[in-house]
Amino acid sequence: MIIFGTKGYLYQLAILTLVCGHCGNPSAHTLRKRVTKFTLFFVPLFPFSTKYATQCTFCGAEQQITKEQAEQLQAQSAGGGTPGPGQGQAPAQPYGQQNPYQH
Template identity: 35%
Template sequence: MLLIFGTTLRDRVLVVVRFLCQYCNTDASQDVIESATKVSLFFIPLFTVSRRYFVICSHCGGTTALTKEQATNGIEWATRHRQMT
């Protein structure tokens, strides 16, 4: 019997925020990304084995790692900011 299993990496944009990039010093939109590694069987994702979060500058591509709490705070900040405008 042949079982096909492996892992897949899936990136998902959680929110887009705008602030000053620490790399290029430009006020640009920043994508907050969740990257999840999932174990799959017959190409069907079964469960997540790891998650990591990071932000990518749309101007220069500079990438900064985030904690889960920082990513969550970014989502909450963007939600509050949108409600105010």
């Protein structure tokens, strides 16, 4: 008898301040990566699905995003180090109905 199946893993990549496209509030959003792996005898072997999403911590709305968008947001959260004098946190950026990452 062969036992196989799938198992999901959820990784939190970053926490960003964005304007929610659902509720319109500037709030913290978690950037998450969900990986689904094929398992054989309860041993995860290889990933066959990877999805990225942001979730508003104010209203709970979740939006699926592409890998490229997730990498851009993660790079933005890293921000290049500590802000110098006169520099603060990056301003809130909208997301939701309009996609600011498409040209």
